[in-house]
Amino acid sequence: MAASPARVREIRGSRPDQLPLPELLAGGEPVVLRGLVDGWSLVQAGRDSARAAMDHLLEHYNGRPLPYSWGPPETRGRPFYQDGFTRLNTEARRGTLDAVLADIAAHLDDPSPPTHYVASVPVDGVLPGLRAANDLDFAAHGVEAPPAIWIGNRVTASCHYDAPDNIACCAVGRRRFTLFPPAQVHNLYPGPLEPTPGGQAVSVVDFDAPDLARYPRFAEALAHARVAELQAGDALFIPSMWWHHVQALEPFNVLVNYWWSSMPAWIPTPMHALYHAMWAIRDRPEREKQAWREIFEYYVFGPAERAGEHLPEPARGALGPMDETMARRMRAMLIARLNR
Known part of the structure; x- marks a missing residue:
């Protein structure tokens, strides 16, 4: 890339049993945790060789x-789209881990190998026991964050966002x-919401090789970029x-990554609201959209207590804290109304 992005801030000396979660969440910005998992048995095996890992x-x-x-090799390790953005350039397959690893091993020295990418597979589902010597102690913070594993050769995951916080x-x-940052x-230039190479728009x-003639605003994104190189x-948080x-x-x-959310399980993903808003609001006349923008600012994006603070507590209903x-009531109401 033409620009030279800023480096992500680093913290050294963290340990898997002493995660600085409060500091990370309070900062709200990416942080490299150098050497956090140096002691993992998988890390040690990988330092011996790919075969040992x-x-x-x-x-x-x-x-x-x-x-x-x-x-195929023409993919160049980048699961993406074919021309037209309606089909992906990779095949979704199922197989055994030993077969996938054998295929990767057979092409370790190839300059242009076929792409192999095991993405976001729950560790406990396929590798029971691995966590005994390869885990972060989220439980000490009262956080449920089961790990997922990503295995492959030189694969590029195109730029995307995830709703939960993440330690990779x-x-x-x-x-x-x-x-x-999210504002970028x-x-x-996000692509289609579906299909996608990995579940989120990319x-x-x-x-x-950014085509700035076709995507000129990307130059502005690069001015806000930050880079982290992990050994x-x-x-990385x-x-x-x-x-x-x-x-x-x-x-x-x-x-190996850990996703977690500070929200309780009964709060759904905002993606549902995004789809509903595109359906219900996006194509309305501009003056209506601006009016709905103000409504959302009042009820959703402003202070959580604002819309109900002038009402007696028993009268607040959905305007009060969401328990x-x-x-459950709101979910039942929405399902009933959507099914009319």
Whole structure:
């Protein structure tokens, strides 16, 4: 890329059993946690060799088939779209981990190997026992954050955002992250909401060769970008809704990540509201849209207590704090109205 993005702030000396979660969440910006998982057995095996890391994974593998993406060498390690943005350039496959690892191993020295990408597979579902020597102690903070594993060769995950907060641990290989604050959505040229290479909309800009004639606002996004390069044993905190472009840099790479949300389970993903708003509001006349913008500012984006503070507490209903009982009522009401 033409610009030279700022480096992500670093913290050294953190340990898996002493996560600085309050500090990370209060800061609300990406942070590299250097050496956080240096002591993981998978990290140590990967430092010996790719083969040792593969063997270590297989020691814990329970034989269950898992999903992965496969693409021919022309994919260049970038699960993305074919021309027209209606079809993906990779195939969704299912297979055993030992077969996937054997395919990757057979092409470790190829300059243009086929793309193999096991993405976001729950660790406990396919690698029981791995966490015994490869885990972060979220439980000490009262947080439920089961890990997922990402395995592949030189794969690029196109720039996207995730709704939960995230700690991504580089276990084998190296990774480069390019991150953007949420406001840069206007300059990143998101692609279709579906299909997508990984479940979320991705930027359609090729970061290796950005076409600024076609996507001129991307130059402004680069002015706000931050970069983090992780070695095996390092981790990165990615705050909720920050866009991130992830490049795996070695012939074999493994990442373990933890997503978690501060919201209780009865609060649904805002993506449902986004789809509903596109359906109900986006195509209305501009003056109506502006009026609805003010309504949303009052009821949703302003202070949570504002809309009901002038009412007696028993009269507030949905304008009061959202608890599990009210969440159930609202869900039932929405389902009933949508099904009319």
